[in-house]
Amino acid sequence: MNKRNIILVLLLSIFFAICFFLFPSVNSKKKQSDVFFVNLIDQIDPDIVLVNIGDGDRSSIASLLAKINACSPKIIGIDAWFTDERDKVQDSALMVALKNIKGDILAFTMDSAGKLIKSHEKFRTLVNDEGLSVSQNFGGLSYMITPIRLINNHPEELFSLKIIKQWKPDFKDSFALNQSIPVKFSRTLNGFRHFDASQLRNIDCSKLNGKIVLLGYLGPSDEDKHFTPIRIVEEYPEDKPDTYGLVIIANEIRTILEYKKN
Numbered sequence: 001m002n003k004r005n006i007i008l009v010l011l012l013s014i015f016f017a018i019c020f021f022l023f024p025s026v027n028s029k030k031k032q033s034d035v036f037f038v039n040l041i042d043q044i045d046p047d048i049v050l051v052n053i054g055d056g057d058r059s060s061i062a063s064l065l066a067k068i069n070a071c072s073p074k075i076i077g078i079d080a081w082f083t084d085e086r087d088k089v090q091d092s093a094l095m096v097a098l099k100n101i102k103g104d105i106l107a108f109t110m111d112s113a114g115k116l117i118k119s120h121e122k123f124r125t126l127v128n129d130e131g132l133s134v135s136q137n138f139g140g141l142s143y144m145i146t147p148i149r150l151i152n153n154h155p156e157e158l159f160s161l162k163i164i165k166q167w168k169p170d171f172k173d174s175f176a177l178n179q180s181i182p183v184k185f186s187r188t189l190n191g192f193r194h195f196d197a198s199q200l201r202n203i204d205c206s207k208l209n210g211k212i213v214l215l216g217y218l219g220p221s222d223e224d225k226h227f228t229p230i231r232i233v234e235e236y237p238e239d240k241p242d243t244y245g246l247v248i249i250a251n252e253i254r255t256i257l258e259y260k261k262n
Helices: 003-035 058-069 088-100 159-167 245-259
Strands: 048-052 075-078 104-110 129-132 136-138 141-145 148-151 154-157 193-195 212-216
Touching: 048 245, 058 075, 058 088, 058 212, 075 159, 104 159, 129 154, 129 159, 141 245, 154 159, 159 212, 159 245, 212 245
Parallel strands: 048 193, 048 212, 075 104, 075 212, 104 129
Antiparallel strands: 136 141, 148 154
């Protein structure tokens, strides 16, 4: 072997050594994303719109609901619970807003002891339906859902499943009681049209008309933000959660709709 070939072999050896140390991390990320069903797509969701309630009180939430309802959405899903009675004026405004909406679904949740936390009866009686909104955490990540869960000897359907059944009356689920499935994450927050309260003042109603509008918290703080498998394919600070609960719910809807096709 001549000197030139020796140098070439050495250079190739160095190249493959670098590849060995650099590319496994990329490959492991891909394998992890496959395990956790993360496949982010660039297209904006054509049906689901997210609206941020921010730090608004019940009067401001009522105002948001009225503006959204005026644009004739298909469904308004409210990922919030109003457990107690408060200021009479604010409560009254919220009650009027809920009463005027034909297709609203109100979320409720469950505490760590398994107790259901629902809105006050005076709000619950004014909505079309209710659904369980709860995050299942495994290994520090929220990525599993149980579409139909037995709680206190009563089957409770997930908020996202309730939305689908109202949106698509012909939809027939095939989930067994207490069956858990992984969420297939296909979109981050930027994969959905999303608005703050200020952006709804002069909104073009075509952006909400006939849509599934999910109302919930999208900032400014990290409240209701979770660690999800999305962080495997996107860069986030290690000690900061990556995805708001409302975005998880939107991904749940797509997961359930696609489940029967797999």
